[in-house]
Amino acid sequence: MSVRDRLAELGLELPKVAAPVAAYVPAMRSGDHVYTAGQLPFKDGALLRTGYVGGEVSPEDAKELAAVCALNALAAVDSVAGLDSIVRIVKVVGFVASAQGFTGQPGVINGASELLGEILGEAGVHARSAVGVSELPLGAPVELELIAEVR
Numbered sequence: 001m002s003v004r005d006r007l008a009e010l011g012l013e014l015p016k017v018a019a020p021v022a023a024y025v026p027a028m029r030s031g032d033h034v035y036t037a038g039q040l041p042f043k044d045g046a047l048l049r050t051g052y053v054g055g056e057v058s059p060e061d062a063k064e065l066a067a068v069c070a071l072n073a074l075a076a077v078d079s080v081a082g083l084d085s086i087v088r089i090v091k092v093v094g095f096v097a098s099a100q101g102f103t104g105q106p107g108v109i110n111g112a113s114e115l116l117g118e119i120l121g122e123a124g125v126h127a128r129s130a131v132g133v134s135e136l137p138l139g140a141p142v143e144l145e146l147i148a149e150v151r
Contacts, residue, residue: 003074003083006119017079018042018072021137027076033090034081034150038143039072040136041065050139054102057141066094066111069144073112074119077148085150089116089126095143098132105130112144 007014017026018039027036041048053062070092077086094109096102109130116124126146136143 003086003119010118012071012119014078014083015043015071015075017075019045027080029080029150032087032149032151034077034148036073036076036145036147038095038137038145039069039076040138040140040143041068042072043068047138047140049141051097051141052099052102053096053108053141054104055099059102059104059108062096062108062141063111065142066109066144067115069094069142070112070115070146073144073146074116077146077150081148081150086120086123087149087151088123089120089146090149091147092116092126092128093145094128094130095133095136096130097134097136097139097141102132105132108142109144116146 024037027034049057049065051057053059092112096105096108
């Protein structure tokens, strides 16, 4: 089954590649790896939420936003290598704009990790970091980048 078929089976659609908000490209292929730029929770060109997780944004909502970031990251990979060239997701780094005292970053980034597993199966299992930060671009609550091995 192709990755696009699996997306359709899950009722998901790969978005258009999010336009860069500064001087960078959404993804870069180097040999058999694709490195994505940080992906924000954009949908149809609009940032879905702003604010701090554990403050204005609930951890549950942030988990859903992390899944949106993962879809955007897959779109970025697709733009330079094609979805069906993915051998595996090697590494995910998630950043969570965290309210004072919020320590649930791993649970938030699970939204991305779980979705990648649902879409790619064993190829979606990856190493990961989930980091709390004081600010993210445009006031986004979550940002995600990944490294994919491709053929």
